[in-house]
Amino acid sequence: MQTLGDPPTPNTLWFSSEPRLISCGSVVGPKEGAGPLGDHFDHVCSDERLGERSWEQAERRLLMAAIDHCLVRAKLKPEDVQVLLAGDLMDQIVTSGYAARHHNAPFFGLYGACSTFSEALLLGSVLVDGGYRKTALCATASHHNAAERQFRAPTEFGAQRPPLSQWTVTGAGACLLGAEPVVKDEPCIVVESGTIGRVVDYDVADPYDLGSAMAPAAADTVLAHLRDVQRSPEYYDLILTGDLGRVGRDLALELAGGQGVQVDGERWQDGGVLIYDRSQNVRAGGSGCACSACVFCGYVWRLMRSRNLRRVLVVATGALLSPLISKQGESIPAVAHAVSFKLV
Amino acid sequence: MPYLTAFITGGLLCVAAQLVVNLTQLTPAHTMVLFVSAGAVISGLGWYDVLIEFGGAGATVPLTGFGHALVNGILDGLNQKGLMGLFTGGITGAAMGITVAVIAGYAAAVLFDPKG
Numbered sequence: 001m002q003t004l005g006d007p008p009t010p011n012t013l014w015f016s017s018e019p020r021l022i023s024c025g026s027v028v029g030p031k032e033g034a035g036p037l038g039d040h041f042d043h044v045c046s047d048e049r050l051g052e053r054s055w056e057q058a059e060r061r062l063l064m065a066a067i068d069h070c071l072v073r074a075k076l077k078p079e080d081v082q083v084l085l086a087g088d089l090m091d092q093i094v095t096s097g098y099a100a101r102h103h104n105a106p107f108f109g110l111y112g113a114c115s116t117f118s119e120a121l122l123l124g125s126v127l128v129d130g131g132y133r134k135t136a137l138c139a140t141a142s143h144h145n146a147a148e149r150q151f152r153a154p155t156e157f158g159a160q161r162p163p164l165s166q167w168t169v170t171g172a173g174a175c176l177l178g179a180e181p182v183v184k185d186e187p188c189i190v191v192e193s194g195t196i197g198r199v200v201d202y203d204v205a206d207p208y209d210l211g212s213a214m215a216p217a218a219a220d221t222v223l224a225h226l227r228d229v230q231r232s233p234e235y236y237d238l239i240l241t242g243d244l245g246r247v248g249r250d251l252a253l254e255l256a257g258g259q260g261v262q263v264d265g266e267r268w269q270d271g272g273v274l275i276y277d278r279s280q281n282v283r284a285g286g287s288g289c290a291c292s293a294c295v296f297c298g299y300v301w302r303l304m305r306s307r308n309l310r311r312v313l314v315v316a317t318g319a320l321l322s323p324l325i326s327k328q329g330e331s332i333p334a335v336a337h338a339v340s341f342k343l344v
Numbered sequence: 345m346p347y348l349t350a351f352i353t354g355g356l357l358c359v360a361a362q363l364v365v366n367l368t369q370l371t372p373a374h375t376m377v378l379f380v381s382a383g384a385v386i387s388g389l390g391w392y393d394v395l396i397e398f399g400g401a402g403a404t405v406p407l408t409g410f411g412h413a414l415v416n417g418i419l420d421g422l423n424q425k426g427l428m429g430l431f432t433g434g435i436t437g438a439a440m441g442i443t444v445a446v447i448a449g450y451a452a453a454v455l456f457d458p459k460g
Contacts (some may be wrong), residue, residue: 156458159372160365206369
């Protein structure tokens with residue numbers, strides 16, 4: 001097992017031109033809308049199916065809607081997007097590929113399981129900071145019922161959900177990064193750095209306990225980031241992991257503490273814990289590509305805009321399993337990427 | 345009284361299955377196969393009839409009852425048709441369970457619009 005937070009090379013990228021986070025868009029399903037963050041999303045769908053024929057098509061519509069909200073807010077047209085980076089949880093990332101048919105932007109389909117959101121942000125920042133693209137649209141989506149069919153069993157099968165399991169978020173989030181200069185007197189959010197995570201496997205093999213599988217990867221990336229940028233956790237107003245859930249977040253805090261980095265629970269929040277209320281019968285919390293994306297694009301982004309948060313580290317976490325490989329009894333490797341936002 | 349004993353018998357079998365699901369890493373499919381096999385073994389040892397005597401439908405309806413029906417059918421087939429019965433008896437004995445599952449599954453698919 002790897003020593004957490006101690007990768008042999010510094011894996012943090014500094015974005016000297018500080019790509020701006022121009023706009024965000026978020027769309028969620030009814031269950032997420034009824035949760036504690038319900039008021040923060042751009043749109044709450046009343047119907048899980050969104051009037052489509054299948055859950056997969058509904059997921060695609062969520063992704064397209066989040067992108068639309070993001071672009072409308074930025075007063076931009078689809079043709080202003082110079083690169084689209086998107087990912088989801090379906091086989092062959094079909095949600096993103098099919099949604100991208102409707103945009104003429106050059107497209108990178110990404111898969112990092114639930115870490116895809118920060119993977120997209122990181123790569124988008126690289127493209128903008130390097131001067132290769134003026135704008136980069138980063139988006140992810142997931143749908144509870146589609147993910148159940150993909151990874152476990154169709155919801156109609158009525159399989160029991162074990163106590164440590166998590167509930168895949170139905171929703172989508174989109175962020176537009178751009179090379180625009182900072183405007184004075186406006187709350188401008190920029191990406192200042194990012195840490196590429198490495199794959200960590202602590203030998204958790206239970207596909208119903210992904211929080212525990214991902215916690216070491218989250219701790220590893222947070223610790224590596226803090227080491228590389230030589231900061232204490234107190235520098236950040238918020239460290240937001242993607243979807244560790246209640247079990248995983250506590251484990252990650254404990255693992256970081258074991259390496260001598262104490263982070264208080266208020267500062268280290270988790271999207272999977274924030275998005276649902278305990279009474280919503282979601283066991284250990286939320287999960288999925290859209291979990292970190294919706295919580296960031298809906299809730300955290302608004303808190304930053306209103307100057308309630310100034311420095312935020314987003315660490316989306318992904319369990320890199322497939323249903324096939326976990327049936328063969330293998331353990332679950334995980335990855336987490338960190339993106340550091342600051343208000344200027 | 346038969347209702348109570350059926351409830352207790354069936355309920356305890358389900359508690360056992362729930363414990364397997366919660367305490368082990370076995371999948372639902374593994375658990376089902378385990379219970380059918382366990383029913384067959386217990387039936388082969390001649391103890392399942394005692395359970396049915398006490399619990400009635402509480403013992404025949406759960407999956408262990410299906411295992412018992414298979415073994416019972418095989419033994420009947422063996423007595424009536426000899427070696428051939430060994431191969432035909434199982435399905436004959438379990439015909440009730442299989443047919444109900446097929447008809448109920450078909451009816452549900454026709455009457456409702458599967459969305460999962």
